Amino acid sequence: MHSLQSLRSAHPAILVLDAASSRIQAGLLSADQNDPWAQFQGDAGLGVFACIEQLGCDLRTVDAFLFCEGPGSILGIRTVAMAIRTWQSIRPRPAYSYRSLELVAHALAPEKRNLRVFADARRETWHVVNVAADGTVSPLTRIPHSDLHGDIVMPENFRNWTAIPSNTRTVPYDLAPLLAATASVPLFTHTPAPDAFSYETPQYVTWSPKIHRAPV
Secondary structure (H helix, E strand, O other), X not given: OEOHHHHHHHOOEEEEEEOOOOEEEEEEEEOOOOOOEEEEEOOHHHHHHHXXXXXXXXXXXXXXXXXXXXXXXXXXXHHHHHHHHHHHHHOOOOEEEEEHHHHHHXXXXXXXXXXXXXXXXXXXXXXXXXXXXXXOEOOOEEEEHHHOOOOEEEEOOOOOOXXXXXXXXXXXXXXXXXXXXXXXXXXXXXXXXXXXXXXXXXXXXXXXXXXXXXXX
């Protein structure tokens, strides 16, 4: 695992892309830390490239990529992952992934305790990261709808398919301050094949084709 501080030292120009929420965000991190940021509200297929254009980013000068692997919008995350894999095929460069809820939880931990940061995991389940009373942040886990209780917060602009509890509070999902607040925390994983985070390896079922016949 790597911290943002260590990645800045290793790579002079880092492109950050995050499409986990409905607000696409991109940033160009440089050694002088005078980092420009861009955002786009809407479809990730347009937003990713609109943000890069806003930044005036020449992809040939990028030394590494940071991207959110989830939880969040699977379509948005896979759009970013596909773009990074394409750019890596043109010129090999490392990519590092981070997880949205862990980023938020670590940013909140110095001031907020006994807290749960959550996002929709579909099928009446939730992705959850816990901030304990001592500020310890738990690994990402998944729980059933009935187990989501206590002081709970959801990052803003995250989509949900299950009705969220009435006591839910939203917290900003703004990458620039979140990354600044967690610069020394090892949140980034070297990811040779960028893709969306998944708890399970996909299972494929084989079947034998049969010719459809009218019943006898």
